[in-house]
Amino acid sequence: MSQALEFSSVSKIFRTRGKTVQALRDVSFTVSEGEVFGFVGPNGAGKSTTIKVMLDVIDDYEGEVRLYGVSARDAASRKGVAYVPESPALYEQFTPLEILRMALDMYGIRRDDRDAWCMRWLERFSVAEYAKRAIRQLSKGNVQRVALAHALVVQPRLLVLDEPLSGLDPVGRKDVVEILADYKAQGGAIFLTSHVLHDVERIADRFGFIHRGQLLTTRAPHELVAERADRYLVRYQGGATLAAGAQTVREGEFELELAQAELPAFIERLQQDGGRIVTVKPAMTLEAVFFQVLEGALGPGAMSGDTSQAAASAG
Numbered sequence: 001m002s003q004a005l006e007f008s009s010v011s012k013i014f015r016t017r018g019k020t021v022q023a024l025r026d027v028s029f030t031v032s033e034g035e036v037f038g039f040v041g042p043n044g045a046g047k048s049t050t051i052k053v054m055l056d057v058i059d060d061y062e063g064e065v066r067l068y069g070v071s072a073r074d075a076a077s078r079k080g081v082a083y084v085p086e087s088p089a090l091y092e093q094f095t096p097l098e099i100l101r102m103a104l105d106m107y108g109i110r111r112d113d114r115d116a117w118c119m120r121w122l123e124r125f126s127v128a129e130y131a132k133r134a135i136r137q138l139s140k141g142n143v144q145r146v147a148l149a150h151a152l153v154v155q156p157r158l159l160v161l162d163e164p165l166s167g168l169d170p171v172g173r174k175d176v177v178e179i180l181a182d183y184k185a186q187g188g189a190i191f192l193t194s195h196v197l198h199d200v201e202r203i204a205d206r207f208g209f210i211h212r213g214q215l216l217t218t219r220a221p222h223e224l225v226a227e228r229a230d231r232y233l234v235r236y237q238g239g240a241t242l243a244a245g246a247q248t249v250r251e252g253e254f255e256l257e258l259a260q261a262e263l264p265a266f267i268e269r270l271q272q273d274g275g276r277i278v279t280v281k282p283a284m285t286l287e288a289v290f291f292q293v294l295e296g297a298l299g300p301g302a303m304s305g306d307t308s309q310a311a312a313s314a315g
């Protein structure tokens with residue numbers, strides 16, 4: 001599979017008023033076509049700097065960044081790349097329909113069904129009813145939806161999203177997760193940042209944990225959890241009498257935490273008793289693993305207090 005995005009040993013130091021901040025330290029990762037890569041880290045970890053480097057907003061860095069094999073320093077690398085910032089600033093006086101038309105013009109995309117195509121994307125993001133109202137009359141969440149429609153209307157090959165779900169209500173989050181999954185299924189690549197592990201877990205195939213400019217790990221969420229899990233949550237039906245310590249989930253269905261070594265014997269006894277397994281999943285949450293990874297890399301207490309790079313370089 002060819003690489004949509006490739007960071008090789010990227011380092012970036014900001015120097016302002018005699019103060020030095022290392023925003024990125026030797027960061028390397030790749031994102032393949034058809035892959036969703038989630039970039040997670042606390043405030044000041046280096047997420048925005050990573051996006052700025054990939055979009056060539058920052059160009060004085062060390063290392064190499066390539067988009068579809070072309071250096072990020074070359075404007076041609078951004079062909080077919082769409083970006084949605086965390087708080088998108090769309091022209092307030094224009095309407096969503098005009099904004100989507102402008103996106104097509106900007107990307108040099110001509111379509112006979114231009115307005116129908118734009119309306120289709122506004123419909124997908126549930127903002128078609130506002131198609132002809134000025135942006136300034138829309139709520140923050142609806143502006144966010146228009147911005148996402150504006151990015152997808154051009155059918156980008158790489159989509160760069162800064163906190164894509166942050167301003168959305170639960171229905172909006174679910175809609176966007178589904179739309180992004182469709183886009184990915186069609187071969188699109190996504191690089192997205194988030195503070196919220198649960199969101200990343202829902203969308204991303206793999207994710208990177210960044211902290212103080214350092215990429216601590218890149219893994220699939222389930223891999224990371226499974227690697228560290230030696231205890232499992234077993235949900236089962238029937239056979240209630242055989243499991244001390246089981247919690248009732250609903251009538252006839254129970255949940256029990258077991259060590260990995262205890263699993264085979266439990267399953268055998270359950271089957272003998274006429275019960276059946278519903279699910280088996282690691283008892284460890286992604287969030288717990290996240291803190292383990294950080295503490296493992298940086299030592300206990302690394303997550304307490306100010307986690308910004310400025311604090312790190314001052315300390």
Ligand SMILES: Nc1ncnc2c1ncn2[C@@H]1O[C@H](COP(=O)(O)OP(=O)(O)OP(=O)(O)O)[C@@H](O)[C@H]1O
Nearest residue numbers: 014021023042043044045046047048049308309310
């Ligand atoms: N223009 C700049 N000049 C000086 N320091 C900067 C500049 N931009 C970012 N930094 C510093 O670089 C580090 C990384 O910042 P960055 O904005 O990339 O973090 P982030 O992960 O996006 O944070 P957040 O989640 O809060 O948006 C921080 O310590 C920040 O203060």
